[in-house]
Amino acid sequence: MPEGHTLHRLAGALERAFAGRPAVVTSPQGRFADGAALLSGREVEEASAYGKHLFVRFAGERTLNVHLGLIGSFDVLPHAGTPPAPVGAVRVRMVNPQTYADLRGATVVQVVSPQEVAATIARLGPDPLRAGTPGNDPQRSLVRLARTGRSVAECLMDQSIIAGVGNVYRAEVLFRHRIDPFVPGAKVKPRSWMAMWADLVDLLPYGVAFGQIITLEEQLDVARALLDGRDPAAYDDSWGGIMPGERGGFVRGGAIAPFPREYYVYKRDGQPCRVCGSRVRSAVVAGRTLYWCGRCQRRH
DNA sequence: CTCACATGTTAAG
DNA sequence: TTAACCTGTGAGC
Numbered sequence: 001m002p003e004g005h006t007l008h009r010l011a012g013a014l015e016r017a018f019a020g021r022p023a024v025v026t027s028p029q030g031r032f033a034d035g036a037a038l039l040s041g042r043e044v045e046e047a048s049a050y051g052k053h054l055f056v057r058f059a060g061e062r063t064l065n066v067h068l069g070l071i072g073s074f075d076v077l078p079h080a081g082t083p084p085a086p087v088g089a090v091r092v093r094m095v096n097p098q099t100y101a102d103l104r105g106a107t108v109v110q111v112v113s114p115q116e117v118a119a120t121i122a123r124l125g126p127d128p129l130r131a132g133t134p135g136n137d138p139q140r141s142l143v144r145l146a147r148t149g150r151s152v153a154e155c156l157m158d159q160s161i162i163a164g165v166g167n168v169y170r171a172e173v174l175f176r177h178r179i180d181p182f183v184p185g186a187k188v189k190p191r192s193w194m195a196m197w198a199d200l201v202d203l204l205p206y207g208v209a210f211g212q213i214i215t216l217e218e219q220l221d222v223a224r225a226l227l228d229g230r231d232p233a234a235y236d237d238s239w240g241g242i243m244p245g246e247r248g249g250f251v252r253g254g255a256i257a258p259f260p261r262e263y264y265v266y267k268r269d270g271q272p273c274r275v276c277g278s279r280v281r282s283a284v285v286a287g288r289t290l291y292w293c294g295r296c297q298r299r300h
Numbered sequence: 301c302t303c304a305c306a307t308g309t310t311a312a313g
Numbered sequence: 314t315t316a317a318c319c320t321g322t323g324a325g326c
Contacts, residue, residue, distance in 0.1 A: 002307060002308075003307045003308095005307090006307075052308075052309095067308080067309080068307095068308080068319095069308045069309065069318080069319065070306060070307075070308040070309080070318095070319080070320095071306070071308085071318090071319055071320045071321070072308090072319070072320080073320080073321085088320075088321090089319085089320075091319090104319080104320065104321090105318090105319045105320040105321080106319075107308070107309065107310085107318065107319065108309090157308090159308095159309090166307045166308075167306090167307055167308085168307045169307080170307095213307070266307085286314095287308095287309095287314080287315085288308085289306095
């Protein structure tokens with residue numbers, strides 16, 4: 001389930017659970033034993049995310065860099081005294097007196113230096129979840145977009161152009177702006193691209209706050225009401241957000257109000273477009289399935 | 301139970 | 314363009 005919102009949410013959970021104290025780091029599965037030994041016992045200084053990269057900085061200039069890939073997961077859970085025995089292939093386990101975190105299935109798990117962290121970040125385009133901070137000016141993505149013949153759908157998935165967008169947000173944001181996915185980047189109106197950027201800046205924090213991708217306008221209305229005026233970007237679970245691992249649920253005052261996984265076009269091929277009723281289409285583009293409405297998203 | 305497939309990326313051909 | 318990697322899930326038998 002990892003697009004950028006997942007990693008930023010995870011960084012927040014790790015930060016709240018582990019920062020400022022030492023953590024015991026192990027590799028129950030064994031494949032990260034050396035890396036774990038380099039980190040174990042050190043204080044966790046900070047957890048952060050850039051695009052789909054996660055960085056957990058430990059004392060002594062050693063940072064755990066994780067990329068979940070398509071199927072990775074990093075569960076952050078409370079324990080009462082002793083964490084349970086690992087289930088499945090747990091590549092990395094972090095433990096402190098209250099919390100344990102299990103990493104499985106990630107494609108990148110490595111201990112890196114501050115220079116390597118900087119180099120990884122330098123390869124990424126601006127991240128809508130870091131809008132307004134240095135290095136995250138959307139103008140930088142626009143410059144890249146404006147001089148490529150590759151389709152706008154490909155550009156949205158190119159992490160060096162814009163960081164954190166994945167296959168779901170791509171399809172959904174293109175639909176929300178009625179943009180033809182196959183239009184070359186250079187032919188996209190700058191205003192359209194900036195509008196998509198602004199939309200992602202608005203949408204992604206709801207993904208972070210609720211732990212799921214929310215793009216339907218009616219669901220966003222509910223999400224905003226549940227946040228009751230709070231800024232989703234300031235998410236922290238002290239107000240009753242869901243715990244990582246509770247995938248898709250929203251807990252408040254004991255009630256769970258999960259959002260059904262519904263989208264405008266993602267995974268809806270063959271079904272009628274929610275706006276115009278025309279059949280939603282799909283095609284494999286650069287190895288990923290793209291979904292769009294051929295009528296709503298004609299031209300741009 | 302088995303099997304395709306998944307919100308990702310890289311490297312080989 | 315395709316295969317490979319890593320794990321969980323849900324559809325179908």
